Amino acid sequence: MQGTILIVEDEEKLATVLSDYLRQAGFRTHSISDGSSVVAWVREQKPDLILLDLMLPGTDGLEVCKGIRSFSSVPVIMTTARIEEIDRLLGLELGADDYICKPFSPREVVARVKAVMRRTGGGTTIRADGLTLDESRYQAILNGRDLDLTAVEFKLLQFLVANPSRIFGRQQLMDRIYHDERVVADRTIDSHIKKLRKKIAIASPETELICSVYGVGYKFEPVAADRTEAH
Secondary structure (H helix, E strand, O other): OOOOEEEEEEHHHHHHHHHHHHHHOOOOEEEEEEEEHHHHHHHOOOOOOEEEEOOOOOOOOOHHHHHHHHHHHHHHHHEOOOOHHHHHHHHHHOOOOOEEEOOOHHHHHHHHHHHHHHHOOOOOOEOOHHHHOOOOOOEEEOOOOOOOOHHHHHHHHHHHHHHOOOOOOOHHHHHHOOOOOOOOOOHHHHHHHHHHHHHHHOOOOOOOOOOEEEOOOEEEEEOOOOEHHHE
């Protein structure tokens, strides 16, 4: 088995079809139809990925995602029939890793699940200037304190730290984080950077890991040499 997928979907037939296809692909599945019970289940059961419908009875998908991100960086793929940019932007800023617009084919969902799990699966640990980034757990530790990053924030910080002193524009960073053709506003990256800096400042007020280059973009400027270790 490749891991446990939580399917949060109030359309019973669709949830059953998704579960069947994912199980055929080697995954374990569990389905929940009401948004109000999802966060407690995730906290207790710790699934490997969540397929999360935006429109749910009880608590909607955005609020569920926000609740999950308060304690977990588990990969989240949002499914939605609402394709307005504000919904996409808000969902991604809350820490969703990908989204799929309805109607979709179950095969596409399986392919997206595998792609996200490959991107978020274990691989390397990067250490630099008191910072440790553990890709296998999506965990960032700065001077002994957990930064409690969302999955998107982790990927952004990891990319910058893995490319020290290189300046990246907003579009380059968006292309790195968002691998499909979604429309994402420039301010999304600024929002992620702002949140990253706030969390870094709380953990270590004297540390400035991410530097702004006016009119160009952002970079990680190390004080000491970094080191990457393969697991």
